[in-house]
Amino acid sequence: MEIIIKPTVAEAQQETAKIMRRQISRKPDSVLGLATGSTPIGVYALLAAMHEQGALDFSQVSTFNLDEYVGLEAGHPCSYREFMREHLFGKVNLAPSRIHFPDGTAKDVPLHCAEYEAAIVRAGGIDLQLLGIGREGHIGFNEPSSSLASRTRIKTLTPQTVQDNARFFGSADKVPRHVITMGVGTIMDTRHCLMLATGGGKAEAVARMAEGAITADLPASILQMHPACTLVLDEVAAAELKRCEYYRWVYDNKPEWQRV
Numbered sequence: 001m002e003i004i005i006k007p008t009v010a011e012a013q014q015e016t017a018k019i020m021r022r023q024i025s026r027k028p029d030s031v032l033g034l035a036t037g038s039t040p041i042g043v044y045a046l047l048a049a050m051h052e053q054g055a056l057d058f059s060q061v062s063t064f065n066l067d068e069y070v071g072l073e074a075g076h077p078c079s080y081r082e083f084m085r086e087h088l089f090g091k092v093n094l095a096p097s098r099i100h101f102p103d104g105t106a107k108d109v110p111l112h113c114a115e116y117e118a119a120i121v122r123a124g125g126i127d128l129q130l131l132g133i134g135r136e137g138h139i140g141f142n143e144p145s146s147s148l149a150s151r152t153r154i155k156t157l158t159p160q161t162v163q164d165n166a167r168f169f170g171s172a173d174k175v176p177r178h179v180i181t182m183g184v185g186t187i188m189d190t191r192h193c194l195m196l197a198t199g200g201g202k203a204e205a206v207a208r209m210a211e212g213a214i215t216a217d218l219p220a221s222i223l224q225m226h227p228a229c230t231l232v233l234d235e236v237a238a239a240e241l242k243r244c245e246y247y248r249w250v251y252d253n254k255p256e257w258q259r260v
């Protein structure tokens with residue numbers, strides 16, 4: 001796992017956006033896996049600005065979002081589809097036919113989940129998966145105790161995640177209890193995982209993920225087994241890592257050809 005520690009949230013967001021831009025520049029028909037939540041908002045703003053300036057073309061890009069709430073119609077202001085429209089899709093030249101989401105209103109959830117997995121395979125697999133991390137170590141909405149081999153399926157949010165996401169809904173009782181999420185195995189199949197974590201609230205989960213034991217109790221810890229995982233942090237999110245100095249040393253001594 002490559003761990004990049006930047007002094008500020010803004011610099012961590014810039015590094016993440018630059019890695020995404022490099023991916024799209026190298027492979028204009030990239031398949032991107034995308035995350036929602038507060039963490040990537042600044043990254044999406046930077047990508048939208050790059051597009052606005054003519055420096056980034058999404059016309060051949062395809063996207064698969066990690067997750068969606070069960071029961072929220074398309075167009076619901078708190079749906080992740082709406083979140084993505086507001087923060088990225090409404091601002092770049094992505095073809096609507098290349099945008100994919102789990103459908104939180106699917107009648108046959110297992111069938112829909114199998115079809116989502118099949119659509120990812122048909123697209124050629126995900127080249128770069130953007131991730132955030134939950135306070136309890138979830139990726140996507142793979143909450144603690146999720147199978148580390150799981151595929152796209154329905155999950156029940158933990159009370160902590162419901163609480164953490166209440167800010168989007170106005171109160172915790174309005175947050176749906178269920179989501180459809182790509183599985184841990186689905187995420188592990190992606191060619192490059194790019195996680196951004198910022199703020200002190202993530203420091204413990206980040207340290208356990210990168211330096212602790214691999215365990216379903218902290219699903220993100222499986223990323224230690226991913227062959228190409230980049231973790232971008234601000235100082236505060238990196239505060240509980242034991243080997244910060246080594247991670248900085250690695251970054252400072254990175255061969256020129258590996259730099260973004």
Ligand code: F6R
Nearest residue numbers: 035036037038039132133134140
């Ligand atoms: C959302 C997702 C989640 C979030 C995580 C962090 O699509 O996959 O894993 O990345 O809950 O959320 P924020 O960024 O709001 O702290």
